[in-house]
Amino acid sequence: MTPIVEIIDVSKSYRRGNRTIPVLVDINLNIGEGEFLALMGPSGSGKSTLLNLIAALDQVDSGAIRVGGIDITALSENELAEWRAVNVGFIFQFYNLIPVLTAFENVELPLLLTGLSRKERNEHVEIALRIVNLEERMDHYPAQLSGGEQQRVAIARAIVTDPAILVADEPTGDLDKVAAREILELMDRLNRESNKTIIMVTHDPRAAEKARVIRRLEKGFLNDVHSQDPH
């Protein structure tokens, strides 16, 4: 499988007062196009930090990250913003929808940065909401939706620009079992049917079961590779 993400000797640390705390140490990882990868590990192991680095939400201390052949560690702030808007869709634990916007408007947000006409934007939003099966609730505000529905809106927002990569940070962490299963099935479908590369951080083994590859992080080091047939 051609790697879409190449992580080369990446290290990252945080400063707490005078102390430097290493979070990631010499990480090397290739993620193939269309792969569904679960990053697992205990709290503080650096999995969310690694996800943030892959998605260009944070900067490496050393090393390089190439996504689709582009070294994103060499891009400026503005170039990264543009790159994120086109290449990555984000799914967060707490959905992170804008409360004053309806489901439709939340999904439309990333499209406002594109040159699409209003009509084209509407079409894209409707398609994205149809994929997550929320067409009927497009005029609802986040507060009027259940947790599972909010996460589906977040997924629609993540896919509306048709990015190659979806990053998900504990996407089921705030959901009940039923809603969590629906979200995981939706992500699985996006991976299988739309060939989206999905990188998911989770500490929930049932969520990780949906992934094809599981990688574990322990105290900043990447451990074993575990491939599986997703359930």
Add this chain to the structure above:
Amino acid sequence: MFILKILIRNAFRHKLRTLLTILGITVAILAFGLLRTFINAWYGGVEASSASRLVTRSSISLIFHLPLSYKDKIRQVDGVKVVSWGNWFGGVYIDEKNFFANFAVDAKSYLQLYPEYLLSPEETNAFLRDRKGFVAGRKLAKRFGWKIGDTVTLRGTIYPGNWDFVLRGIYRGRDETIDETQFFFHWDYLNETMKKRASARADQAGWYMVGVTRPDRATEVALAIDQTFKNSLAETLTETEKAFQLSFISMSETIIMAIELVSFVVIIIIIAVVANTMSMTYRERIGEYAIFKTLGYRGWRIAGMIVGESMVITLIGSFLGIVLTFPVARIVGKMLSNYFPVFNVAEEAIYMDLAASIIIGLIAAIVPTYRSVRIRIADGLRRIG
């Protein structure tokens, strides 16, 4: 349109807080507008003054009078077109609280010099024919319910005794800057009465009003008049009507400065209030700004959202403040008509209100904007949940 929608919805996310902030801005802009109107009212006489009129008075002080004989000598000065003269009468109508300006003037020349006081030909003739006649401004006549033909008695303070006058004309101002609360009567009536009661005080003019042939010759004519009376017993000081009015204002300069200072303090206070609101907003929305950045929104777009929200709140409050300034100024103007005959909201005050609103909106947004643009996405996202 989408961004405007977000701005308005964000602005009213915390309705009570936003409404209280808008109320504060409304009151501040209203206070600012009223204070600017006070200052304009103070300079009302200056604005209404003519460039082609000079005032000649005693070089020592206005309280020292000048001989009546000066009028003929002033007339002979090259560039002088009309000469009129007058005295401050200082009469009291019934009670001292009913204060209004009242003067004795040489009627014919005075009306010629002040065409901005509009009188009908019938009223002008009636006034000129009746030595005991007087003319009152429209607002003054309205205030006391005087009608043409009414006899009005003033109690003299500078010139003792009761003085009866008959209302022969009610003038209107040519425009809204003209004081319509004045009372003027025939100088001859005052002079002849004084000849009988205190002859030493007769034939004395408080000041001369001089009309010049061309405004550009005003300075030259003023110098020539003063030169005429140099080394006499009553030397003169001649200045343009504007300078004469400003000399009165300079006496109360400290008060005007204090009012100006207070007006700017009001703006500074409201900047602090709006800045506080915007800071609270910023703290609550750090996570949201991080989400926008995550989705690819650049710093300037986020800055636009914060500044825009600040401007929405400020402009709503300012609009209400400006709209309210007019009726409130009318009420205040009525209450203070004794002291400020012309109390109109000037165009300049509105422009200053608008400028103040924009400054408030922008300054209040500086710190939240700076912080939100600078925040790292990962740090912002950590605040959610």
